[in-house]
Structure formats: C-alpha cells, structure tokens
Amino acid sequence: MLTAAFQSAPDGIDPARVPYRDIYTGARIPAIGLGTFGSDHASPDLIADAVREALRLGYRHVDCASVYDNEHAIGPVLQAAVREGLPRKDLWITSKLWNDKHAEADVIPACRKSLADLRLDYLDLYLVHWPFPNFHPPGCTVESRSPDAKPYIHEHFMKTWRQMEKLVDLGLVRHIGTSNMTIPKLKLLLRDARIKPAANEMELHPHLQQQELFDFVRGQGIVPIGYCPIGSPGRPERDRTPEDTVDLEDPVIVRIANRLGLHPASVCIKWAVQRGQIPIPFSTKRRNILSNLQAATGEPLTAQDMADLARIDRNCRLIKGHVFLWKEGQTWEALWDMDGVITPP
Numbered sequence: 001m002l003t004a005a006f007q008s009a010p011d012g013i014d015p016a017r018v019p020y021r022d023i024y025t026g027a028r029i030p031a032i033g034l035g036t037f038g039s040d041h042a043s044p045d046l047i048a049d050a051v052r053e054a055l056r057l058g059y060r061h062v063d064c065a066s067v068y069d070n071e072h073a074i075g076p077v078l079q080a081a082v083r084e085g086l087p088r089k090d091l092w093i094t095s096k097l098w099n100d101k102h103a104e105a106d107v108i109p110a111c112r113k114s115l116a117d118l119r120l121d122y123l124d125l126y127l128v129h130w131p132f133p134n135f136h137p138p139g140c141t142v143e144s145r146s147p148d149a150k151p152y153i154h155e156h157f158m159k160t161w162r163q164m165e166k167l168v169d170l171g172l173v174r175h176i177g178t179s180n181m182t183i184p185k186l187k188l189l190l191r192d193a194r195i196k197p198a199a200n201e202m203e204l205h206p207h208l209q210q211q212e213l214f215d216f217v218r219g220q221g222i223v224p225i226g227y228c229p230i231g232s233p234g235r236p237e238r239d240r241t242p243e244d245t246v247d248l249e250d251p252v253i254v255r256i257a258n259r260l261g262l263h264p265a266s267v268c269i270k271w272a273v274q275r276g277q278i279p280i281p282f283s284t285k286r287r288n289i290l291s292n293l294q295a296a297t298g299e300p301l302t303a304q305d306m307a308d309l310a311r312i313d314r315n316c317r318l319i320k321g322h323v324f325l326w327k328e329g330q331t332w333e334a335l336w337d338m339d340g341v342i343t344p345p
Contacts, residue, residue, distance in 0.1 A: 008057075012058045012290070017297045023198045029124070030092055031296060032059070034051060034282070036064050040139050044074075060090055061092040064094060064118065067098040071117035094124060097111070108163060122174060124175060125173070132150070152343075154185075154342075157185075176197060177222070184337050184340060186200065186222075196220075202224060204226030205272075206247050227280055228318055231247030239320065247264070265291070270298070271309050317336070
C-alpha cells in the first residue's frame with residue numbers, strides 16, 4: 001500500500017492502462033517514459049519533483065543519464081517511492097554512459113556511480129549515450145569542441161560494449177542498449193556483440209521520422225525509444241538553427257488536435273505510441289506530465305490520421321550534435337553517416 005507521499009493522484013492514470021513494448025529477453029517496458037534532461041535550464045530539484053509527480057500520476061518509466069547532472073536528486077525520490085510501497089519491479093529506470101567514460105576502466109565505475117546516485121541495486125536499461133568518446137562542458141555553445149575529440153572507431157566502441165556486457169553479467173543492469181546510432185554502426189555492433197542491444201534511443205518526432213532506421217531497429221528486435229517526441233521546443237540554444245521546423249505548428253498536427261480538442265503535443269505523443277516507438281517527453285509542469293500520459297493511454301488516432309502524419313516528415317533533425325565533431329571543417333552530417341557508410345576519420 002502506497003503511503004500518502006506516493007498515493008496515486010485522483011486524476012492520475014492506472015499504470016495497468018499504459019501500453020508496453022516487448023523486449024527480446026521477455027521483459028516489458030512501458031510505452032511512455034518521463035525524460036529528465038532539463039535542457040540546461042531546469043534545476044535537479046525541479047526535475048526530482050517532476051519525477052515524484054509523474055510516479056503519482058501513473059508513470060513507471062523514467063529516462064535518466066549521468067550527464068544530466070540530476071541523478072543524485074532523482075535517487076531519493078525513487079528510493080522513497082519503493083520504500084513507501086511502489087514495487088521496484090514495477091519501475092523501469094534507464095541511465096546512460098557519458099562520452100568521457102568510454103574507456104574500458106571507466107564503464108563499470110560510471111554505472112556504479114549512477115546506481116549510487118539513483119539509489120538503486122540495478123538498472124533496467126543502460127545505454128551508451130553517444131557512439132563518440134567526445135564530450136563538452138555543460139552549457140557550452142555550438143562551437144565548442146573537445147581537444148581530444150575522436151571519430152567513431154568500431155574496435156574502440158566494442159571495447160566499451162564488452163564492459164557494458166559485463167554489467168549484465170554482474171547483475172548491475174538488466175539490459176544494455178545504444179543511443180544516437182546509425183544503421184552502419186548498428187550493423188557492426190550486431191555482428192560482433194555477445195549481448196545485442198535491447199533498445200536504441202533516437203530522435204523521433206513527426207518532422208523527423210527516420211523511417212529507414214526505425215524499420216531497421218524494429219526488424220532486429222530492438223526497441224526504438226524516441227527523444228524530442230514533440231519537437232523539443234525547450235532544447236538548448238546550441239541545438240537551434242534557422243532551418244528548424246516546428247512540429248507543434250504543423251497544419252496537419254494542428255488540424256487533428258483541433259478536431260480532438262487536444263494540444264498538438266498530445267497528437268505527437270499519440271502518433272509515437274501508435275507507431276511503435278517509446279516517447280520520453282520531458283516537462284516539469286504537472287499539466288503537461290499528465291496530458292502526455294493521457295495521450296498515451298487515451299483514444300487512438302484514426303488510420304487516416306496516422307497516414308496523414310506519415311506524410312509530414314521533413315527530415316528535420318533538431319539535435320544535430322555539432323559539439324561531437326572531431327576535426328575542423330566538418331558539418332554535423334558527418335555524425336550521422338548520411339550516405340549509408342561510417343564517416344571515415
């Protein structure tokens with residue numbers, strides 16, 4: 001029985017109503033999660049409050065990462081929820097290995113640090129946050145580059161992955177996965193991995209549907225988790241460019257939203273869940289946290305709606321990743337293997 005602190009909110013959603021995605025291990029992951037990246041503007045305490053409220057409203061999936069610098073604040077919330085009656089087995093908690101911890105000696109300690117901060121005995125999913133061992137200071141500008149930046153080198157990535165596999169062997173994580181990967185990189189990983197990725201986290205919203213990658217991931221039995229599901233209106237300035245489009249202002253999305261009496265963000269969430277990905281929207285506002293969950297569990301969009309939304313893909317990547325480039329003169333496209341082969345060093 002949950003205590004008052006974590007008693008389900010009267011206007012919340014029964015977690016049993018939330019759809020699930022099946023993982024190849026037989027585990028099930030809730031088909032919507034709460035993102036916790038505050039885009040450099042939300043404090044750790046504010047995000048911890050959002051996690052607490054999300055759990056009360058019916059969320060059971062929380063997407064975390066060490067680089068967000070708020071796991072230490074989220075941990076006491078998770079610990080209190082479990083202590084006060086929310087079964088740990090009902091939660092799905094994800095964290096991620098940051099780029100400065102790709103070295104073989106750093107992977108397991110980095111995971112242990114996240115576990116300690118989150119006050120957990122194990123993670124349900126641990127992702128390699130980016131396939132590049134390049135990192136940047138918090139709040140940096142788009143021009144920031146690590147002086148030690150390196151390209152993707154598969155042999156090096158596999159050394160990191162072998163340590164990820166050891167985390168499963170040690171019982172510290174139940175599943176491992178990738179984030180921000182491309183098809184050619186995933187093909188090499190699938191060829192060489194002992195434990196294949198359970199999920200790939202990727203930017204997915206109506207204006208960036210990544211159909212080829214989406215189909216490839218699902219065809220390999222990997223669950224697609226979609227960040228920026230409503231087009232990330234609160235993303236950092238370094239991730240904004242003049243050519244970016246705005247999903248929430250798309251006429252098709254607005255038309256569907258008006259017909260249903262919903263905010264356009266709810267249409268984006270419905271589309272994501274029905275399409276088969278797991279959206280992880282971020283918000284610290286209770287009304288948005290609740291409306292996102294309501295969208296995931298409410299009446300589905302029509303087949304015509306889904307067909308109309310499939311036609312508004314603009315291939316508009318919002319999180320371009322400039323700060324991870326490794327040499328002068330490159331454009332962000334070098335990170336994403338646009339021609340179907342890994343960009344050479």
